[in-house]
Amino acid sequence: MNRQDAKAELISHMKVLRAFAMSLTRNDAAADDLVQDTVLKAWTNLEKFQEGTNMRAWLFTILRNTFYSNRRKAVREVEDSTGSITESISVKPAHDGRLQLAEFRAALNLLPAEQREVLTLIGVLQYSYEEAAEVCGVKVGTIKSRLNRGREALALKMQINAHDRMELTDAATHAVVSASGGTAA
Amino acid sequence: MPHRPQKQSWDSLIDENLKKVFEEDANAELPPHLMDLLDRLDKIQVTDGADGSALRRPEAEG
Known part of the structure; x- marks a missing residue:
């Protein structure tokens, strides 16, 4: 796939990709980091994307694999210490x-x-x-x-x-x- | 049975709210550093050694 075409398509999925990241992280900063990691991985591995298949689904797969992989690494961290807990109380x-x-x-x-x-x-x-x-x-x-x-x-x-x-x-x-x-x- | 229609109406209400939450998030402006990243993509060197671990088939979760 031509890199400029791929970039244009990638950009067109950015907002939905970020919303999907929010659905996993429920935290703005974590969602942004996750999207950034996903975009970098997708861009540097673009040759692995099969043209004609669903790029959004491919990006979602990268994003969720990155999320769960990061979560396993950070298993001891308290999830969203300033987000979900305080929000649920307040x-x-x-x-x-x-x-x-x-x-x-x-x-x-x-x-x-x-x-x-x-x-x-x-x-x-x-x-x-x-x-x-x-x-x-x-x-x-x-x-x-x-x-x-x-x-x-x-x-x-x-x-x-x-x-x-x-x-x-x-x-x-x-x-x-x-x-x-x-x-x- | 009275349970079925009630459950369906809750499911519809939940899906409606899920869509509102998702739309709010999807309509939010992208933060500047993500916009910068998109601008810089062309300058990022692509190597064969890139870690493709996240590109493999999804991993089963709990």
């Missing part, structure tokens, strides 16, 4: 769509990377189970299992948040009614 019950999405992000951050990855490939990028299995190097059954476990955990968190909001609303209503001597219309 998110308050939501009262509008944007905050609810922040709650969802916080819940997503708590999932294992393997589940976030499958949720992204299938739920967002519309990969088939078979395609996701090929990208992740696991069996279709494993993909289905990770997808179900991820969705169940998110659904549970969203139900709890919705319930909390209802209780807060009830408490606020009760407080208003009490303050007005029970004469609120």
Whole structure:
């Protein structure tokens, strides 16, 4: 493949590649480093890319292999010490769509990377189970299992948040009614 | 069964939120150092000895 054509295609995938990196790392700086490593590996190994095949899938494979390889090396490091943990604690019950999405992000951050990855490939990028299995190097059954476990955990968190909001609303209503001597219309 | 439609609606809601999160991330501007990297790609020397370990078939994970 002509290097200039390859570069143009590589550039066209950059933002999606970074979003995929975010789905794995949930951390801006780590995602940027991962994308940088991926681009360098892809560029210096371009002759290994088979022209006519899916460059995005190839880049995703490099990126996820790099991510899991780095994670194994850094197994003792605390993951995202300033990101996911503090974010999950600091998110308050939501009262509008944007905050609810922040709650969802916080819940997503708590999932294992393997589940976030499958949720992204299938739920967002519309990969088939078979395609996701090929990208992740696991069996279709494993993909289905990770997808179900991820969705169940998110659904549970969203139900709890919705319930909390209802209780807060009830408490606020009760407080208003009490303050007005029970004469609120 | 009442469970099925409920699960499907949660799945749809989850996928909708996943797409919003992904779109937010994909619409974010690339940081300057990544833009610089793209500008510098042509100047990066490509050698046969480049480590291709990340280019092999995906490794099975847990």
